[in-house]
Amino acid sequence: MFQSLSDRLSGVLDKLTRRGSLTDSDVSEAMREVRRALLEADVALEVVRDFTEKVKAKAIGQNVVKSVTPGQMVVKIVHDELVAMLGAEAQPIDLAAQPPVAILMVGLQGSGKTTTTAKIAHRLTTRDKKKVLMASLDTRRPAAQEQLRVLGEQTSIDTLPIVAGQTPQQIAKRALEAARLAAYDVVLLDTAGRIHIDEALMRETVDVRDIAQPHETLLVADSLTGQDAVKLATSFNERVGITGIVLTRVDGDGRGGAALSMRAVTGKPIKLIGVGEKWDALEDFHPQRIAGRILGMGDVVSLVEKAAQTVDIEKAQAIAEKMRKGAFDLEDLADQLKQMEKIGGMSGMLGMLPGIGKIKKQLDGANLDDKILKRQRAIISSMTPKERRSPKILDGKRKRRIASGSGTKPEDVNKLLKMHRQMADMMKTMGKRGGLMQRMMGGGAAPSQADMERMQAELGRLDPKALEALPKDLKEHLPKGLPGLGGGMPKLPGLPGLGGGAPRFPGLPGLPGKKK
Amino acid sequence: MSDKPEKRGGFFGAFRRAAMPAAPAPDPGESPAAAAVQAPEAAAATVAEPAGDKKQGWFQRLKAGLTKTSARLSQDIAGIFTKRKLDADTLEELEDLLIQADLGVDTAMRITAALAKGRHDKEITPEEVRAVLASEVERALAPVARPLRIEGDHRPHVVLVVGVNGTGKTTTIGKIAHQLRREGKTVLLAAGDTFRAAAIDQLKIWGERTGAEVVARAVGADSAGLAFDALTLARDKRCDVLLIDTAGRLQNKQALMDELEKVLRVLRKVDPSAPHQVLLVLDATTGQNALNQVEVFKDKAGVTGLVMTKLDGTARGGILVAISAKFGLPVHAIGVGEGIEDLSAFDAREFARAIALG
Numbered sequence: 001m002f003q004s005l006s007d008r009l010s011g012v013l014d015k016l017t018r019r020g021s022l023t024d025s026d027v028s029e030a031m032r033e034v035r036r037a038l039l040e041a042d043v044a045l046e047v048v049r050d051f052t053e054k055v056k057a058k059a060i061g062q063n064v065v066k067s068v069t070p071g072q073m074v075v076k077i078v079h080d081e082l083v084a085m086l087g088a089e090a091q092p093i094d095l096a097a098q099p100p101v102a103i104l105m106v107g108l109q110g111s112g113k114t115t116t117t118a119k120i121a122h123r124l125t126t127r128d129k130k131k132v133l134m135a136s137l138d139t140r141r142p143a144a145q146e147q148l149r150v151l152g153e154q155t156s157i158d159t160l161p162i163v164a165g166q167t168p169q170q171i172a173k174r175a176l177e178a179a180r181l182a183a184y185d186v187v188l189l190d191t192a193g194r195i196h197i198d199e200a201l202m203r204e205t206v207d208v209r210d211i212a213q214p215h216e217t218l219l220v221a222d223s224l225t226g227q228d229a230v231k232l233a234t235s236f237n238e239r240v241g242i243t244g245i246v247l248t249r250v251d252g253d254g255r256g257g258a259a260l261s262m263r264a265v266t267g268k269p270i271k272l273i274g275v276g277e278k279w280d281a282l283e284d285f286h287p288q289r290i291a292g293r294i295l296g297m298g299d300v301v302s303l304v305e306k307a308a309q310t311v312d313i314e315k316a317q318a319i320a321e322k323m324r325k326g327a328f329d330l331e332d333l334a335d336q337l338k339q340m341e342k343i344g345g346m347s348g349m350l351g352m353l354p355g356i357g358k359i360k361k362q363l364d365g366a367n368l369d370d371k372i373l374k375r376q377r378a379i380i381s382s383m384t385p386k387e388r389r390s391p392k393i394l395d396g397k398r399k400r401r402i403a404s405g406s407g408t409k410p411e412d413v414n415k416l417l418k419m420h421r422q423m424a425d426m427m428k429t430m431g432k433r434g435g436l437m438q439r440m441m442g443g444g445a446a447p448s449q450a451d452m453e454r455m456q457a458e459l460g461r462l463d464p465k466a467l468e469a470l471p472k473d474l475k476e477h478l479p480k481g482l483p484g485l486g487g488g489m490p491k492l493p494g495l496p497g498l499g500g501g502a503p504r505f506p507g508l509p510g511l512p513g514k515k516k
Numbered sequence: 517m518s519d520k521p522e523k524r525g526g527f528f529g530a531f532r533r534a535a536m537p538a539a540p541a542p543d544p545g546e547s548p549a550a551a552a553v554q555a556p557e558a559a560a561a562t563v564a565e566p567a568g569d570k571k572q573g574w575f576q577r578l579k580a581g582l583t584k585t586s587a588r589l590s591q592d593i594a595g596i597f598t599k600r601k602l603d604a605d606t607l608e609e610l611e612d613l614l615i616q617a618d619l620g621v622d623t624a625m626r627i628t629a630a631l632a633k634g635r636h637d638k639e640i641t642p643e644e645v646r647a648v649l650a651s652e653v654e655r656a657l658a659p660v661a662r663p664l665r666i667e668g669d670h671r672p673h674v675v676l677v678v679g680v681n682g683t684g685k686t687t688t689i690g691k692i693a694h695q696l697r698r699e700g701k702t703v704l705l706a707a708g709d710t711f712r713a714a715a716i717d718q719l720k721i722w723g724e725r726t727g728a729e730v731v732a733r734a735v736g737a738d739s740a741g742l743a744f745d746a747l748t749l750a751r752d753k754r755c756d757v758l759l760i761d762t763a764g765r766l767q768n769k770q771a772l773m774d775e776l777e778k779v780l781r782v783l784r785k786v787d788p789s790a791p792h793q794v795l796l797v798l799d800a801t802t803g804q805n806a807l808n809q810v811e812v813f814k815d816k817a818g819v820t821g822l823v824m825t826k827l828d829g830t831a832r833g834g835i836l837v838a839i840s841a842k843f844g845l846p847v848h849a850i851g852v853g854e855g856i857e858d859l860s861a862f863d864a865r866e867f868a869r870a871i872a873l874g
Contacts (some may be wrong), residue, residue, distance in 0.1 A: 019698020040621050040804060042804050042805070045615060045616045098677060108801065108826070110684055110799060112681065112682055138584050138651060142722060143717035144718075146717050147715075148713075150713035153712050222802070224805040226801065227615070227617065227831075228831035229803075231830045231831070232829075251768075252766040253766075253768040253808055254803070255804065256807040266631075277711075283610040373590065
C-alpha cells in the first residue's frame, strides 16, 4: 500500500526541491499536483481540500520563500501535515478495563471482520497471554457463525457455542455471561456486515453495544475503499461510536487513501492493519512511519528494528572495523549478503529506504531480485578461502573455475569483484566521515528507541539534495548493469551507520548486471 | 531464469488466444433497450421483473440506493451552477464532484471537457449540466450493459466466478443460481473456495435455497482438482450450467493468481472450451484499485464480464465508468442487497440517470 501515492507525491515534491527559490505560484502549482495525487489515491475530496489548504497556508508564508531551501521547507510542511492527519502516535488496542473486556467489531459486508476478529484474538492470546473468547453475532450471512467457529478451532481460541435461532442481542448477552463465568480476559464480538444506511441494522448494532458496553468498538474497513470511506466511517462513528479503525487488505496494491480519509473525518486512530492471510499478519499502525513512507522518505525506524532483530551485532561491528581499515574482503561481503537476505531481501529493504520508492519500478525492471543475492553468495562460496581474502590473485583460470563451480559465467564473477572493489573504496571514504555512523557505532549496542526516533526525525529534515542524489546515481548506473548503487550512498548522511550494522547498508550497493 | 519471462509471455499468449472464443463477441451497436427485449426470449440469466405484489422491485431498490447519494451530487451541482457562469473554476469543481463519485480523475476530466465544449463562459442551467453528465455517463456505459446470458450449446455451460476477498462472489453465485433455477435450468455449484473457513458451508446453504446441487471437498483441498471433478460430474449429469466459486484473492498475490490459472488449465483438460464465462465480482465501495483488479484478473483469468455488488449502500460505483472506458468488458449484473432476488441486470441508462439526475 501507499507505494504509488508515494511515487506520485515524491515526484511532485522533487520538482520543488530542485528549485533555488520559490514563488507563491510555484507552491500553488505543486499543491494542485499534490491534490491530484491524493485524489487518485482515493483520499476523500473534502480531506484533500482541507489538507492542501493547510499546507498552502503554511507554505506561502514569508518564511518558506525566504528560507535557504524553500523546496525542502515545503516537503517538511507536507510531511508534518501528513503526520498530523494520520495522528502522531501509534495507538494500540486498549485493554485497560475490568475483565472481561468486550471488543465489538463492526463494518460493511466483506470488509474482513471475521478474519480480523480471529487475528486479534490470536494476537492477544499469543503475544499478550490473554484468555480470549470469540462470539459471532452474524445471524444473517449463511454459515457466518460457522466460519468463526472454524477459525477458533484453527487458532485454538475458544468460541461461544452456536445456539440456532438466537438474536444478535441474545448472543451478545450470552457471550458476556459466559466470559464472566469462565473468567475470560477479553471477549470479541463479531457482528454481521451491514450497510451504514440500513437503519434497522444500525439500531441492532446500537442495541448490542448497549448490552455489551464494549471497551473498544473497532470499525473494520477495506483499505481499497474509494470516496465512500468518509461516509462509511462517519456513519458508523456517529451511529455506534467507534474507538478505532482496523484497515484490512493493506497488502493489496491499493494506494491507501481510505486510511487518510477515515482518520481525518472521524478523528479516530487507525489501530491495526491487516497485511496478509496468515494469523499473525496483523500489525500496529505507526502514523509517523507511514507518513515517511508516503513521501518516499523511507521507514528507517522499521528497517532498524528489523535489522536489530535479525543481525548479529558483534559480527557487524567487526566488519565495520575492518571497513574502516580498508580491509573489507569477500568473506565479509558474503556475510553482508546473508544478512541482507535475513532482513527481507533487497525489495523489502529498499522499500524502507528514503528516496528509493520512486525508482523501485526501475529496479524491478532491472531484475533486481533476491536470486541475485543468492547467486552472488554462490560465487563467493565457490572461491577458496585464500581467494576470498585476497581477490587480487584471481586470474582468468580461477575465475572460470569459480564460474563453473557456482553455475554462473566469468562475467558474473567479474561483476561481483568490481562491486566489491567499489564498495571497499566507498567504505574507506565513509569510515573517515563522522556523523551519525560514528555515533551509532560508538555506542556499540543496538540503537535505543530514542536513537531511532531521532534518526527518523533527522530523515525528515534530510538534505533534499541527498535524497535526489541517490536516485540520480542509480539511474546513471542502471543501464551499465547496476554495479554500485553505492555511488550515491555516502551522500546520505547518517543512513549508512544504522544500528551498528553499518556495513550492511553500504553493502546494499553492488548488484551484478542485468542477466538476460 | 533468463528464459522464464518469454515462456510466461508465451503461455499467457496462448491462454488469451484460447480464452478468446469463449468471450462473448463485443457488440457496441446493440442498444440496451434491444438487449432488454431480447433477454427473456433468449432464455437469458437476467432478472425477470418481479411481480408487482412482491415486496419492492429491484429497480426501486436500486434507485433508492443510488438516489440517496446522487441526490447530494445533484444538489452540489445545482449549488455550483445556479450561482456562476461556466468558467475554469466551476469546471474544476464539477470535476471534483465526479471524482467524489469514484469516476477517477481522467474520466472526470473527460466528462468536464465534453461539458465545456461550446459552453465556455456561457450561462448554463443545472438541468443542462445534469443532462450532459447523464448522457456522458450513459455513453460510456451503454456498450457494456449486456445481461448475463447462457448461450451456445455447451452442456454444461461453465461459469467461473473470481474476485478479491469480500466482494461478494459466493452471494452472487447464490443469486445467479436462483435465477437460473427459476428459468428451469439444472445448476451445479462447485465450492471452489477451499481456503476460507465455512465458505463451503455458505455455498451449500445457497444450494439448499436454490435447489442446486453442490460439489464440495474438504477445506484446504486443491481447488483445481475440485473444479475438475465438478466439471466431470456436470458433464455426466448433463447439467445446463456449472457455477464455480473461487477463493477471494488480491490481484497482486502472484501465487494465488497462479493457482487461479491452474484452475483454468485443469478445466480445459475436461472441456477445451471451458470456462465459457469468467465473471469478476467488483465491490462498489472499491476506489481506483478496481481498475487494477480488472486489469490483472482479465490478463490472468480471462475475465469476460463484470458484476458489481453492494450498490445498495452509498457507494456510487462510478469506477465502472472508468473501467468501461478502459477495458470495455460487459457489465452483466449488479448486486443491490443480501436477498436472493437482489441481483439485477445492469442498465446503463438507469445507472447514469440515477447518478446524474437523482
